[in-house]
Amino acid sequence: MAEINHKFVLASRPVGMARRGNWNYTESPVAAPADGEFLVKIIYISLDPAMRGWMNDGRSYIPPVAIGEVMRALALGRVVESKNPKFAVGDIVTGAFGVQEYAISNGMMVNKVPPIGIPLPVFLGTLGMTGMTAYFGLLEVGKPKAGDTVVVSGAAGATGGVVGQIAKIKGCRTVGIAGGPAKCEYIVKELGYDVAIDYKSEDLRKALGAACPKGIDVFFDNVGGEILDAALGQLAMRARVVICGAISQYNNTTPVKGPANYLSLLVNRASMTGMIVFDWAERYGEAAKEMAGWVAQGKLHARCDVHEGLHNYPEVFEKLFRGENNGKLMLKVCDEK
Amino acid sequence: MAEINHKFVLASRPVGMARRGNWNYTESPVAAPADGEFLVKIIYISLDPAMRGWMNDGRSYIPPVAIGEVMRALALGRVVESKNPKFAVGDIVTGAFGVQEYAISNGMMVNKVPPIGIPLPVFLGTLGMTGMTAYFGLLEVGKPKAGDTVVVSGAAGATGGVVGQIAKIKGCRTVGIAGGPAKCEYIVKELGYDVAIDYKSEDLRKALGAACPKGIDVFFDNVGGEILDAALGQLAMRARVVICGAISQYNNTTPVKGPANYLSLLVNRASMTGMIVFDWAERYGEAAKEMAGWVAQGKLHARCDVHEGLHNYPEVFEKLFRGENNGKLMLKVCDEK
Numbered sequence: 290m291a292e293i294n295h296k297f298v299l300a301s302r303p304v305g306m307a308r309r310g311n312w313n314y315t316e317s318p319v320a321a322p323a324d325g326e327f328l329v330k331i332i333y334i335s336l337d338p339a340m341r342g343w344m345n346d347g348r349s350y351i352p353p354v355a356i357g358e359v360m361r362a363l364a365l366g367r368v369v370e371s372k373n374p375k376f377a378v379g380d381i382v383t384g385a386f387g388v389q390e391y392a393i394s395n396g397m398m399v400n401k402v403p404p405i406g407i408p409l410p411v412f413l414g415t416l417g418m419t420g421m422t423a424y425f426g427l428l429e430v431g432k433p434k435a436g437d438t439v440v441v442s443g444a445a446g447a448t449g450g451v452v453g454q455i456a457k458i459k460g461c462r463t464v465g466i467a468g469g470p471a472k473c474e475y476i477v478k479e480l481g482y483d484v485a486i487d488y489k490s491e492d493l494r495k496a497l498g499a500a501c502p503k504g505i506d507v508f509f510d511n512v513g514g515e516i517l518d519a520a521l522g523q524l525a526m527r528a529r530v531v532i533c534g535a536i537s538q539y540n541n542t543t544p545v546k547g548p549a550n551y552l553s554l555l556v557n558r559a560s561m562t563g564m565i566v567f568d569w570a571e572r573y574g575e576a577a578k579e580m581a582g583w584v585a586q587g588k589l590h591a592r593c594d595v596h597e598g599l600h601n602y603p604e605v606f607e608k609l610f611r612g613e614n615n616g617k618l619m620l621k622v623c624d625e626k
Numbered sequence: 627m628a629e630i631n632h633k634f635v636l637a638s639r640p641v642g643m644a645r646r647g648n649w650n651y652t653e654s655p656v657a658a659p660a661d662g663e664f665l666v667k668i669i670y671i672s673l674d675p676a677m678r679g680w681m682n683d684g685r686s687y688i689p690p691v692a693i694g695e696v697m698r699a700l701a702l703g704r705v706v707e708s709k710n711p712k713f714a715v716g717d718i719v720t721g722a723f724g725v726q727e728y729a730i731s732n733g734m735m736v737n738k739v740p741p742i743g744i745p746l747p748v749f750l751g752t753l754g755m756t757g758m759t760a761y762f763g764l765l766e767v768g769k770p771k772a773g774d775t776v777v778v779s780g781a782a783g784a785t786g787g788v789v790g791q792i793a794k795i796k797g798c799r800t801v802g803i804a805g806g807p808a809k810c811e812y813i814v815k816e817l818g819y820d821v822a823i824d825y826k827s828e829d830l831r832k833a834l835g836a837a838c839p840k841g842i843d844v845f846f847d848n849v850g851g852e853i854l855d856a857a858l859g860q861l862a863m864r865a866r867v868v869i870c871g872a873i874s875q876y877n878n879t880t881p882v883k884g885p886a887n888y889l890s891l892l893v894n895r896a897s898m899t900g901m902i903v904f905d906w907a908e909r910y911g912e913a914a915k916e917m918a919g920w921v922a923q924g925k926l927h928a929r930c931d932v933h934e935g936l937h938n939y940p941e942v943f944e945k946l947f948r949g950e951n952n953g954k955l956m957l958k959v960c961d962e963k
Contacts, residue, residue, distance in 0.1 A: 513889075532891050533892070535889055545886045545889060547855070547886040547887070548884040548885070548888060549883065550882070552882060552900070553900075554899065555869045555871070555902065556685075557900065558899075558905060562891065562897040562898075563889070563890075563893065563894065564892065565892065
């Protein structure tokens with residue numbers, strides 16, 4: 290009897306927060322790989338804010354997930370059957386395998402995880418797309434110089450946590466914005482941020498002014514909304530604002546709040562630049578190698594927030610938008626073995 | 627008996643549109659230049675949107691005009707008395723001489739107008755700060771390549787008119803946004819824009835989509851507000867948005883309208899960069915020389931909208947914000963002789 294593949298399939302496009310009702314939890318027999326393909330048994334599924342955007346119709350940097358299609362997600366799994374000579378049974382691989390238990394792949398955009406003693410979830414976080422986003426967004430778009438003041442929103446989040454640590458490695462002063470005392474303690478004590486600002490309890494503008502007496506040289510924004518506006522109000526001359534995401538705006542049912550302080554770009558001859566990590570795909574290997582070195586040297590800490598059970602996916606995913614995750618959020622779908 | 631200098635002195639900081647009551651129209655005896663100084667009899671005063679910003683208190687790229695101080699303005703005049711060996715009586719000069727009939731200067735940031743047969747008002751427009759703004763903002767910040775689609779807001783304005791013409795000289799396709807049929811005709815017939823969009827009568831988003839089937843590569847924004855948002859919605863990949871000004875927002879009594887479509891920067895890996903022309907002061911000479919060549923060759927047309935009479939300054943200045951000027955707005959204060 291064929292094994293069963295459980296999966297979440299997009300049922301409807303959400304208005305506001307994505308809820309369980311926006312997907313169908315269904316099953317089908319596990320497919321057999323055709324020539325050139327292989328079958329992956331998924332172990333960890335990465336839950337990322339960007340997934341909310343993929344559920345919307347309309348033009349974006351990637352086509353939307355179609356109604357009836359398996360929900361798109363990055364994941365890590367083990368090759369359990371292969372008709373592709375480049376991938377052997379037993380290989381651990383990452384790719385856009387979706388919110389399901391098994392995936393068929395032809396190897397496109399799939400990476401092998403090297404056996405270097407780093408825990409597997411880290412390859413979906415610090416050494417995965419999250420880490421690549423932090424690495425290229427900060428270094429290639431933000432272009433920090435030693436001594437610069439780098440401010441990061443969503444600083445306790447998966448991307449923001451890595452950004453702050455890379456900025457420290459590069460000799461910058463780092464200020465992280467996060468929600469609540471636990472996250473603020475985490476980013477200072479575990480991630481090495483110089484200053485944490487709790488946007489839930491502090492006057493953000495005043496706190497940023499106090500934390501950045503010479504202004505902000507690089508602002509790495511994962512959040513948007515009021516936080517982006519507050520940071521724009523404190524830019525140093527020729528500051529670089531990296532627009533990586535806007536989690537505060539993804540579930541809006543009203544229009545996105547544009548940054549009213551955008552004319553600070555003019556006053557300060559500053560720039561605001563959007564980035565999508567896919568543009569650096571050719572350099573992922575180089576970045577992953579450097580970052581794996583930092584992880585091995587204990588310079589780059591990676592906290593993963595792993596939840597169990599594929600069937601819990603919708604509720605675990607919601608945690609991202611309530612800021613309830615502690616580090617890189619992911620689902621564990623089966624044992625590593 | 628000493629000659630009298632009439633002048634407009636800042637009386638109060640405006641809320642919303644600047645009105646006559648925000649200045650005092652006063653007079654004082656014409657001062658005598660001290661050693662190293664010279665006296666300028668002002669002929670033309672440049673009226674620019676940026677002047678509205680200089681009337682506001684608070685941190686900006688330049689200190690605000692103080693209450694009781696002569697209103698800051700760029701102007702062109704003739705040296706009528708000199709104790710500075712670098713400036714001789716009869717020299718025609720431009721500088722920040724203010725809204726008055728006579729100014730004392732020590733020569734700092736003052737430029738001599740060469741006798742090359744170009745009408746004097748052009749040195750406050752196309753060959754003045756307006757033209758420098760267009761030149762460096764487009765070429766150095768916008769970085770257009772031949773074949774790019776360049777969209778300009780305020781395209782019939784002093785800066786926008788020059789931007790479109792330089793973009794054509796550089797081999798770009800140009801789309802100008804202006805208000806009303808007369809301005810739209812002007813920018814196509816006199817300034818050579820490929821397409822004009824009348825934001826007052828057309829659906830701006832649809833018209834931009836139709837005019838830019840491959841998207842906008844460079845958006846040069848003088849206006850802000852809804853026009854900036856519409857343009858952000860049509861960016862091509864790796865587009866460059868130049869924030870030169872935001873005339874739609876300068877008289878706001880409510881907060882500035884931030885660009886709700888700013889996440890288009892992310893989707894399109896685009897950038898939005900503010901510019902202040904002063905940063906290129908060392909290269910004004912080089913730019914003026916190249917632009918004077920274009921003027922002489924008939925490639926760069928310069929329409930000046932000259933009004934007579936210093937005492938009319940407040941009402942003429944208001945025309946800028948109602949879009950009633952036709953080309954570079956200026957006041958003529960005395961005859962050229």
